[in-house]
Amino acid sequence: MKMKPATKNSFRSMFLLVCLLTFFSVCCLGEETATRRNMVTVGAGLFRSANADYRSVYGQSTFMPEIKISRLVYGGIAIWGSFGWIANNGFIEEVDEKTHIRQTMLSLGLGFMQKLSAPLRLRGELGLAHISFKEEALDVIQKGSGMGWNIGIDLDYRINNKMFVTLTSSYSQASDEVEAGKIELGGLQIGAGLGFIF
Amino acid sequence: MIISDSTLYGMTPGGGDRGLGVIFSLPLSSITVTSPNGGESWNSGTNHDITWTSTGPMARVRIELSLDNGSSWDLVVAGTANDGRFAWTVPNTPSSRCRIRISDAADAAVRDTSRAVFSIINAPPQAKILSPENGASVYGVVTVKANATDDTGIARVEFYVDGIRKGQAAAAQADSKQPGHSPGTIDNLKMAKQAFLNTIDLDPGVNVFVGNSQYTFTWNTLDASKGAHVLRVVAYDEAGTMGSDSVTVHVLKVSLNLQVERRDIKAFSILRQYAQILCTVETSGLQVARYNIMRRKGTADFSLLGTIAPSELQNNQIHLQDKYLEKDSTYSYRVEACDASGQLIGISMERSI
Numbered sequence: 001m002k003m004k005p006a007t008k009n010s011f012r013s014m015f016l017l018v019c020l021l022t023f024f025s026v027c028c029l030g031e032e033t034a035t036r037r038n039m040v041t042v043g044a045g046l047f048r049s050a051n052a053d054y055r056s057v058y059g060q061s062t063f064m065p066e067i068k069i070s071r072l073v074y075g076g077i078a079i080w081g082s083f084g085w086i087a088n089n090g091f092i093e094e095v096d097e098k099t100h101i102r103q104t105m106l107s108l109g110l111g112f113m114q115k116l117s118a119p120l121r122l123r124g125e126l127g128l129a130h131i132s133f134k135e136e137a138l139d140v141i142q143k144g145s146g147m148g149w150n151i152g153i154d155l156d157y158r159i160n161n162k163m164f165v166t167l168t169s170s171y172s173q174a175s176d177e178v179e180a181g182k183i184e185l186g187g188l189q190i191g192a193g194l195g196f197i198f
Numbered sequence: 199m200i201i202s203d204s205t206l207y208g209m210t211p212g213g214g215d216r217g218l219g220v221i222f223s224l225p226l227s228s229i230t231v232t233s234p235n236g237g238e239s240w241n242s243g244t245n246h247d248i249t250w251t252s253t254g255p256m257a258r259v260r261i262e263l264s265l266d267n268g269s270s271w272d273l274v275v276a277g278t279a280n281d282g283r284f285a286w287t288v289p290n291t292p293s294s295r296c297r298i299r300i301s302d303a304a305d306a307a308v309r310d311t312s313r314a315v316f317s318i319i320n321a322p323p324q325a326k327i328l329s330p331e332n333g334a335s336v337y338g339v340v341t342v343k344a345n346a347t348d349d350t351g352i353a354r355v356e357f358y359v360d361g362i363r364k365g366q367a368a369a370a371q372a373d374s375k376q377p378g379h380s381p382g383t384i385d386n387l388k389m390a391k392q393a394f395l396n397t398i399d400l401d402p403g404v405n406v407f408v409g410n411s412q413y414t415f416t417w418n419t420l421d422a423s424k425g426a427h428v429l430r431v432v433a434y435d436e437a438g439t440m441g442s443d444s445v446t447v448h449v450l451k452v453s454l455n456l457q458v459e460r461r462d463i464k465a466f467s468i469l470r471q472y473a474q475i476l477c478t479v480e481t482s483g484l485q486v487a488r489y490n491i492m493r494r495k496g497t498a499d500f501s502l503l504g505t506i507a508p509s510e511l512q513n514n515q516i517h518l519q520d521k522y523l524e525k526d527s528t529y530s531y532r533v534e535a536c537d538a539s540g541q542l543i544g545i546s547m548e549r550s551i
Contacts, residue, residue, distance in 0.1 A: 049466075051466060053464050053465070053466050054466040057465050057466055058466065090465070090466075092463065092465060094463055095463055095472060095519060095521060097521075099465050099466075101466060133466075133467065135465060135466050135467045135468060137465035137466070137468050138463060138465055138468050138470040138521070138522060139470075139521070139522060140468050140470065142467045142468050144467060176467075178467045178468075179468075179469060180464060180467055180468060180469035181469070183466065183467050
């Protein structure tokens with residue numbers, strides 16, 4: 001079994017994110033950092049499923065765009081939410097058939113931001129994750145979803161008081177029960193993005 | 199008086215002109231049966247001469263037949279010329295205690311009987327396989343044609359392959375007799391035909407056709423192994439006497455060794471099953487036009503799953519996947535090889551998963 005490259009949809013999503021990023025960059029120029037408590041991060045990364053069957057059909061890692069919003073509510077404590085999605089093609093060589101999967105990951109939780117130095121911030125996040133999927137394979141369409149948890153660490157580097165770049169890593173876990181048995185929906189995600197403070 | 203051979207010599211008492219007797223000689227009539235005269239075995243329906251010698255004046259003779267060593271007699275002919283020979287068609291009355299009695303038609307006291315008993319035996323039917331010829335190579339569905347005749351009519355004809363009966367046909371009497379027998383009325387023929395249809399007895403795959411002394415069996419060689427097989431046709435007459443003929447033929451067939459495996463296949467969230475079909479082919483020189491992959495679900499009839507051209511074989515193997523199977527259903531498969539005319543020339547064993 002082999003993995004197909006990222007789809008046109010993924011590239012289109014990435015293009016939209018870059019546009020969004022540019023829009024936020026322009027909007028945030030000239031604002032004062034002290035009064036700003038909200039952050040939007042757009043980025044993309046690679047998702048490695050915790051499910052071996054997933055990896056065998058769709059590859060070891062999958063491109064995954066993500067957008068995250070967080071708001072400082074008290075000191076370094078923040079609430080945050082993120083949304084990521086995957087659209088991927090796979091191939092099952094044994095029966096010579098293409099497959100397709102769409103996934104969405106919606107997370108919501110609390111985070112804590114720690115200033116390491118003037119430009120560096122470390123954010124730790126913990127939250128609930130809802131992962132849904134729709135797979136088309138072997139002449140069948142299978143839909144499902146599962147609720148689980150998400151934990152992550154982001155390292156931000158502030159370019160100025162309105163923008164930062166970030167390296168993200170997170171792990172989510174959720175599962176669903178289907179005819180094939182219990183399947184793991186989550187996995188490890190690493191990526192990079194651009195953040196805007198407002 | 200003196201009797202010498204067949205003449206009575208004597209002299210009358212006195213009373214002539216001088217009171218002297220007259221010397222006279224009178225020929226005595228006699229019959230001697232010379233054939234059958236004991237020990238013969240004649241087949242019923244065959245022609246044989248009854249012969250005899252006679253002396254004395256005798257214009258015609260009467261011939262009778264006894265089947266019980268002379269206890270009772272049946273008339274053969276009431277009067278035939280006393281020429282010492284009568285052409286006789288031996289009747290279908292088998293007996294080992296037969297005698298012929300010949301008597302003067304005008305004087306029953308002058309007679310002779312076979313010296314000892316002779317036998318009338320039932321002639322066996324004549325059976326002959328017309329096709330295929332001995333030593334022929336055959337394949338697919340073969341029509342075995344046989345001819346069977348009997349003087350009294352064929353009661354049934356059986357068809358054997360390697361000593362195992364594959365079919366039997368009861369014959370319509372009028373059809374199986376030799377020429378010269380009454381064909382019967384239309385009604386009789388219809389009844390005979392119906393009787394035949396009622397008594398037909400076939401193995402699966404064997405068809406029988408009966409027509410003027412000819413019997414046709416349809417033999418599906420796909421049920422037989424490759425190589426030599428002995429075909430035998432046995433014909434029985436009403437008395438149960440049998441005649442047979444056999445030929446050896448060589449069956450050619452496409453060998454199809456089918457293996458089917460049920461396999462699981464899993465995507466991320468979807469688990470399904472499919473059948474992996476592998477069939478090894480050996481054509482034995484026969485020209486295969488296509489291979490039919492047949493499938494049935496449960497106890498349903500087989501239906502065509504797919505067709506494979508010989509050019510699609512890989513190393514004389516058919517590889518095919520049947521996607522996808524219902525989890526709790528049983529599927530059966532077989533592969534058929536067909537020639538250009540569509541005739542089956544090979545069939546695999548049925549495999550179920």
